[in-house]
Amino acid sequence: MTVTSGLPESTVVTPEAPTRPTKSRRPRRQRLIHVVLLAAALITAFPFYAMVILSLQPGAAVELPSSLMPTSISFDAFRDALASQSIATWALNSTVYSVVSVVLVLLFASMAGYAFAKKRFFGRELIFWVFVAMMMIPHHLTLIPQYILVSEMGGLNTMWGMIVPTIANVQAMFLMRQFIQDIPDELIDAARIDGAGEFRVFVSIILPQTKPILATLGTFVFLWHWNDFLWPLVSQQSPQNYVLTVGLNTLQEQQTPLATVMAAAVVTFIPTLLVFIVLQKYFVRGVMMSGLK
Amino acid sequence: MTAREANPGQRPRRSIWRSNGAIAAYVFILPYLVFFLVFRIAPALYAGALSFGDYGLTGTFELIGLDNYQRLFDDPLFWNALRVTAVYTVIAIPVTIAISLAMAQLCNRMLRGMSVYRAIFFLPVVTSPVLSGIVWIWIFSPDGPLNWVLGLVNVPTVNWLQSGFWVLPSLALVSAWMNFGYDMLILLAGMLAIPQEYYEAAHVDGATAWQRFRHVTLPLLKPAMFFVLVLETVRSFQVFDTIYVMTGGGPVRSSYSLTFMIYDQGFGYFDFGYASAAGMVLLVITLIVSLIQRRVMRRRDS
Numbered sequence: 001m002t003v004t005s006g007l008p009e010s011t012v013v014t015p016e017a018p019t020r021p022t023k024s025r026r027p028r029r030q031r032l033i034h035v036v037l038l039a040a041a042l043i044t045a046f047p048f049y050a051m052v053i054l055s056l057q058p059g060a061a062v063e064l065p066s067s068l069m070p071t072s073i074s075f076d077a078f079r080d081a082l083a084s085q086s087i088a089t090w091a092l093n094s095t096v097y098s099v100v101s102v103v104l105v106l107l108f109a110s111m112a113g114y115a116f117a118k119k120r121f122f123g124r125e126l127i128f129w130v131f132v133a134m135m136m137i138p139h140h141l142t143l144i145p146q147y148i149l150v151s152e153m154g155g156l157n158t159m160w161g162m163i164v165p166t167i168a169n170v171q172a173m174f175l176m177r178q179f180i181q182d183i184p185d186e187l188i189d190a191a192r193i194d195g196a197g198e199f200r201v202f203v204s205i206i207l208p209q210t211k212p213i214l215a216t217l218g219t220f221v222f223l224w225h226w227n228d229f230l231w232p233l234v235s236q237q238s239p240q241n242y243v244l245t246v247g248l249n250t251l252q253e254q255q256t257p258l259a260t261v262m263a264a265a266v267v268t269f270i271p272t273l274l275v276f277i278v279l280q281k282y283f284v285r286g287v288m289m290s291g292l293k
Numbered sequence: 294m295t296a297r298e299a300n301p302g303q304r305p306r307r308s309i310w311r312s313n314g315a316i317a318a319y320v321f322i323l324p325y326l327v328f329f330l331v332f333r334i335a336p337a338l339y340a341g342a343l344s345f346g347d348y349g350l351t352g353t354f355e356l357i358g359l360d361n362y363q364r365l366f367d368d369p370l371f372w373n374a375l376r377v378t379a380v381y382t383v384i385a386i387p388v389t390i391a392i393s394l395a396m397a398q399l400c401n402r403m404l405r406g407m408s409v410y411r412a413i414f415f416l417p418v419v420t421s422p423v424l425s426g427i428v429w430i431w432i433f434s435p436d437g438p439l440n441w442v443l444g445l446v447n448v449p450t451v452n453w454l455q456s457g458f459w460v461l462p463s464l465a466l467v468s469a470w471m472n473f474g475y476d477m478l479i480l481l482a483g484m485l486a487i488p489q490e491y492y493e494a495a496h497v498d499g500a501t502a503w504q505r506f507r508h509v510t511l512p513l514l515k516p517a518m519f520f521v522l523v524l525e526t527v528r529s530f531q532v533f534d535t536i537y538v539m540t541g542g543g544p545v546r547s548s549y550s551l552t553f554m555i556y557d558q559g560f561g562y563f564d565f566g567y568a569s570a571a572g573m574v575l576l577v578i579t580l581i582v583s584l585i586q587r588r589v590m591r592r593r594d595s
């Protein structure tokens with residue numbers, strides 16, 4: 001999760017950026033590459049296609065290959081899925097869990113990241129070292145103590161009990177720190193001279209400068225929480241507190257008709273797809289930055 | 294190391310305590326630090342303690358020394374979990390990295406529609422593993438598309454997720470599908486950082502496309518490859534969601550991984566102490582793997 005310091009934003013490669021020109025004298029090879037890429041894309045996309053197609057054929061026995069090229073479609077499964085009180089509730093829970101978490105993670109990670117990047121204080125190296133070391137500890141190990149802790153605090157089966165333990169996100173803080181380090185000190189000093197206080201500097205200098213990374217990180221955090229399964233699974237025991245992933249798994253376990261499960265899956269998938277399409281640039285950039293050491 | 298030593302000569306020297314920046318710094322860190330101490334550090338320490346104790350359902354806690362570990366090492370379930378985790382890792386990593394490398398190489402050029410291809414390859418990465426698992430259960434089902442395709446070419450069909458032999462390769466395939474887009478982007482970033490002149494020089498020397506890949510791309514891609522390898526190792530050791538959704542550890546515990554064991558002992562049997570001991574083993578394995586990888590990387594660099 002390293003963003004090379006000193007790497008200007010413009011040199012970070014995005015897939016949209018022009019890459020190497022292909023030799024135009026080899027059209028046959030180009031065609032071959034297109035064929036391979038197209039085949040790979042079709043295979044990759046097949047599960048999504050299957051999900052949508054199966055959700056549109058409620059009641060029908062699934063027969064291959066004709067089921068994959070349906071002659072009639074029906075939205076009954078969606079009507080059933082959306083009419084079901086539980087799926088609507090799960091969607092609301094997922095939304096609250098993801099959106100509130102994004103706001104809190106971004107706020108606290110950027111505040112801490114700013115201090116680590118631009119402030120000198122006693123214990124900085126030690127605290128930072130502990131943070132980084134904690135990234136090595138598998139989530140599965142801390143799951144049980146977290147569960148006990150939240151249980152003791154009376155947070156099981158509550159929204160805050162689900163959200164609060166996920167707030168101190170190390171990767172997020174780390175990324176913010178790396179990015180804020182690249183903001184020139186002169187900007188901060190200039191604001192200082194103009195009489196801005198600490199809080200003012202943070203809000204009107206640091207936050208606006210970090211917009212791109214906030215968008216990247218916000219996308220990541222939203223999807224982490226939207227797709228999160230294990231923590232919501234153990235911390236929420238009654239069905240009206242489930243998030244969509246947990247609810248979806250329950251539907252599947254309960255031998256719900258395939259079309260209904262797939263319709264619920266589509267409902268779960270749509271926000272992911274929307275976020276991905278709108279913020280793809282930021283997301284892809286975030287991944288590519290993490291690989292550049 | 295003090296903060297002052299770490300940043301020599303950057304700013305006028307002043308007492309760390311007297312500088313007004315320090316107090317502001319603590320204020321800025323405080324919210325994050327509180328959540329971090331309570332919900333990350335404390336649970337990590339508590340997990341260590343739990344592994345040496347017996348946690349009763351009524352909230353009682355009793356230290357029992359190494360009993361949990363003794364029990365763990367005598368438990369065939371634990372050795373099975375280690376074997377499952379190792380086999381899964383050994384299958385998943387080469388498959389995922391090979392696919393990622395091939396796709397990165399194919400995507401590393403300007404062709405029409407390339408951004409669309411890349412977006413499609415990346416889509417499984419952002420999709421919930423639960424959702425992916427549910428669709429793949431159908432693909433692997435006895436009457437599912439995979440067996441249908443195999444039937445077309447007269448290959449005997451398999452009940453993928455119900456076969457003790459095929460269940461781990463099946464799960465590894467899902468993992469490859471879910472993750473190759475991510476690894477591909479990292480490798481692609483590594484490829485784009487290789488200076489074009491190297492390829493031109495190799496071209497002038499008459500190197501074939503394969504030779505250019507083998508002798509220019511691969512060696513210079515080592516840092517990115519290493520990053521991807523570390524990522525995949527951690528991912529494979531910690532696979533959980535797809536196993537939970539697709540197989541529940543079955544059939545007959547053929548996919549009962551270490552993480553699944555931690556979950557099952559913890560939240561299936563509420564044997565928190567025993568589950569934490571298994572968790573500590575996962576931690577030790579993670580640390581050993583990263584130490585080995587770090588050492589290998591250092592040797593390569595020198």
